[in-house]
Amino acid sequence: MIVFVPKEKKQGEERVGATPEHAYEYVEAGAKVYVEASAGTAAGFLDRTYRQAGAAVVDPIRFTDAISFYHTLPVEKFIVLKVKEVLKEESDRLLSPRTPVVGFGHLASNEWLTKRTIERQATYLSLEDIVEQDGTRPVLRGMSVVAGEEAIRLAMRRKLSGEKPEVVIVGYGNVGKAAHRVARDEFCLPVTAIDSLTKLILMPNTPTEFRFVHSDGNPKGMLSGVISKMYLKHYPLQHSKPHPILLVLAPYSPENRAPVVVTTEMLKYFPKDSSIVDVSIDQGGACEFSRATSHENPYVELEGVKYFGIPNIPGGVGERSAPIFSESVKPFMLESIRHGFVGALKECPALRNSVSIYEGTVTSKGLAKTFGLEYTPIDTLL
Numbered sequence: 001m002i003v004f005v006p007k008e009k010k011q012g013e014e015r016v017g018a019t020p021e022h023a024y025e026y027v028e029a030g031a032k033v034y035v036e037a038s039a040g041t042a043a044g045f046l047d048r049t050y051r052q053a054g055a056a057v058v059d060p061i062r063f064t065d066a067i068s069f070y071h072t073l074p075v076e077k078f079i080v081l082k083v084k085e086v087l088k089e090e091s092d093r094l095l096s097p098r099t100p101v102v103g104f105g106h107l108a109s110n111e112w113l114t115k116r117t118i119e120r121q122a123t124y125l126s127l128e129d130i131v132e133q134d135g136t137r138p139v140l141r142g143m144s145v146v147a148g149e150e151a152i153r154l155a156m157r158r159k160l161s162g163e164k165p166e167v168v169i170v171g172y173g174n175v176g177k178a179a180h181r182v183a184r185d186e187f188c189l190p191v192t193a194i195d196s197l198t199k200l201i202l203m204p205n206t207p208t209e210f211r212f213v214h215s216d217g218n219p220k221g222m223l224s225g226v227i228s229k230m231y232l233k234h235y236p237l238q239h240s241k242p243h244p245i246l247l248v249l250a251p252y253s254p255e256n257r258a259p260v261v262v263t264t265e266m267l268k269y270f271p272k273d274s275s276i277v278d279v280s281i282d283q284g285g286a287c288e289f290s291r292a293t294s295h296e297n298p299y300v301e302l303e304g305v306k307y308f309g310i311p312n313i314p315g316g317v318g319e320r321s322a323p324i325f326s327e328s329v330k331p332f333m334l335e336s337i338r339h340g341f342v343g344a345l346k347e348c349p350a351l352r353n354s355v356s357i358y359e360g361t362v363t364s365k366g367l368a369k370t371f372g373l374e375y376t377p378i379d380t381l382l
Contacts, residue, residue, distance in 0.1 A: 001031040001337045002070050002078035005055075006063065006094065007039040010084045012295025012310070014042035014318025017081035017103070019326040020053040022333075027054035029337045036063045043322035064093045071098045079341055081333065083325060084312055085113055086124075095122040097359055100341050102329075104128050104143075107356050108256050108370045109284035114357070118373075121360035128282075129255060129354040129364070130332065139332075141174050142324040144250075146314040147279050148178030151248050154298060154308055155275040156187055159244070165274065166243045167191045170223055170261055170286065171250035172212070175279050179248045180210070189246070194223055223261050242271040249286040250279045255356075255366025258283035260290075267303040274305045281309040346382055353378070 003026055005017045016039045018026065023033045033055040037047055047057045058066065070078050082103030086094050094101060095117055105126035107114045117124050127139040152167070159165070167183045169176045172195035183189040190209035247270075251259050258280035270276075280286045292309050293299055295316045299306040314321035332351055336344040345352040356364040361376050368375035 001340065003031050003033045003333070003337070004063070004067055004078065004080045005033065005035045005039055006080065006082060006090070007036040007060075008083055008315070009087050009090055010312055010315065013084055013312050013315035015083040015312075015315050015322040015325055016040040016043050016045065016318070017083055017326070017329070018333075019043075019323055020045050020049040020055070022326045022330050023050055023055045024053035025330065026333060026337060029334055031337045032056070034058060034063060034066055036060060040322070043318035045322075067093055067099065071096055077340065079333070079336060081329070084315065085110060086117075088112070088116075091116050091120070095120040097121040099123070100125060102127065102333075102336075104282070105356055106282045107364070108367050109258075109282065111371055114362075114367065114371060114373075117357045118360050118362070122357065123355065123359055124357045125351065125354055126356045126364075127329065127354065129356065130350050131254075131353065132350055139325070139328045142328050143314045143321065144174035145178040146317065146321045146324065148175035148180075148248070148250065149182045150313045150317060151175070151250075151277040151279055151308075152179050152182040152187065152189075152246070154310070154313070155246050155277050155306070158275070158299065158306060159273060161244065161273045163243060163273070164189055165246040167246045167248065168223070169193045169248045169250065171195060171252060171280070173250065173252060175250035175252075176248065179250070183246075184210075223266070244271050244273040244275070246274070247276045248279060249276065251286055252280070253283065255364050256283070256370060258286045260286060260288055262287040262289075264288050267305055270303070270305045272304055275299075275308065276305060277308040279313065281311050285309060342382060345378070352382075 026033050035050045035055045035057050037057055037059045050057050080094050080099055080101045085105055086101060100123040102125045105124050130139050131137055167189045169179050172193040176193055180191050183191050192211045194213045251261060253259055278285050278287060278290055281290060281292060290309060292311050295310060298310055299308045335348055339347050355378050356367050358378055358381050362368045362373045363376060363378035365375050
């Protein structure tokens with residue numbers, strides 16, 4: 001098995017597909033590991049550390065040449081291990097019939113990448129869609145926690161006024177709970193969470209400044225009501241200014257675009273110095289006005305509200321998030337090294353069901369529905 005670990009090209013992305021520790025484990029398991037030069041530098045891993053782990057560290061030209069050479073091997077013999085989606089400038093070298101790409105794809109919000117993968121007859125295994133028997137998403141979970149924590153910190157670092165905001169969280173899963181924890185422990189902020197959960201399990205030491213609202217399948221309507229009440233509750237008796245709102249959006253829709261829960265009309269209810277952190281931007285965003293921003297230019301101002309739409313929030317804290325990512329991917333990589341890529345798909349239902357496109361054929365029902373494409377169960381192709 002050959003494992004290629006390219007340097008991530010997305011702006012502000014500091015993560016790497018494998019740490020030196022896990023590269024060593026892959027080598028010990030029988031794989032040959034190629035790491036593109038400086039792939040781990042931003043996360044704190046030097047090239048020499050990868051070499052000491054037994055990996056081959058090569059410059060970009062030789063890295064591309066190596067991929068081209070190994071295209072002649074059967075598909076089950078090598079893998080490209082990425083973190084973020086393949087970008088346009090990477091597609092020619094990384095997408096091919098004999099190059100399975102393993103990484104976060106979020107293809108349902110990326111029509112170009114979906115069509116390019118099909119056109120190149122490539123295979124894309126979307127790590128966010130690995131689901132264990134208990135319903136957990138082991139790779140997505142760790143990154144969701146980091147994203148939720150950083151969402152609060154991002155907005156708080158860029159506040160103009162000294163007045164503390166009221167936090168509203170839509171989607172009380174891993175992202176939402178992590179955002180709640182940081183809002184509570186680091187900033188002592190009141191939190192309102194909106195979700196369709198039928199049973200709420202509170203975190204330990206949850207203070208009284210926490211309110212949970214059941215959305216009953218209509219988060220957009222519920223959010224509109226919550227925000228307008230927050231705005232109006234200060235008038236007319238108190239004659240005080242409404243507190244800013246820090247809105248964290250994390251509704252999750254597996255294999256589909258994120259549901260839109262914030263309309264442009266709602267912006268008029270946001271007090272001055274309010275913020276929206278659209279964590280679901282990876283899935284297309286949860287606002288009518290959703291757009292991608294970056295770590296370099298993290299927000300845009302809309303009607304006086306700061307909108308953050310960074311698609312790779314954990315990528316901005318690579319020293320912390322890269323080891324978490326690499327550890328979560330390791331069991332599935334070792335499975336692929338031991339059995340070959342196709343063999344691992346046959347052996348492991350969680351891996352098999354996370355393949356969005358297999359050799360140019362759409363194998364994700366949600367992705368096929370999103371773009372009106374033909375769906376083929378992957379079991380029929382292996």
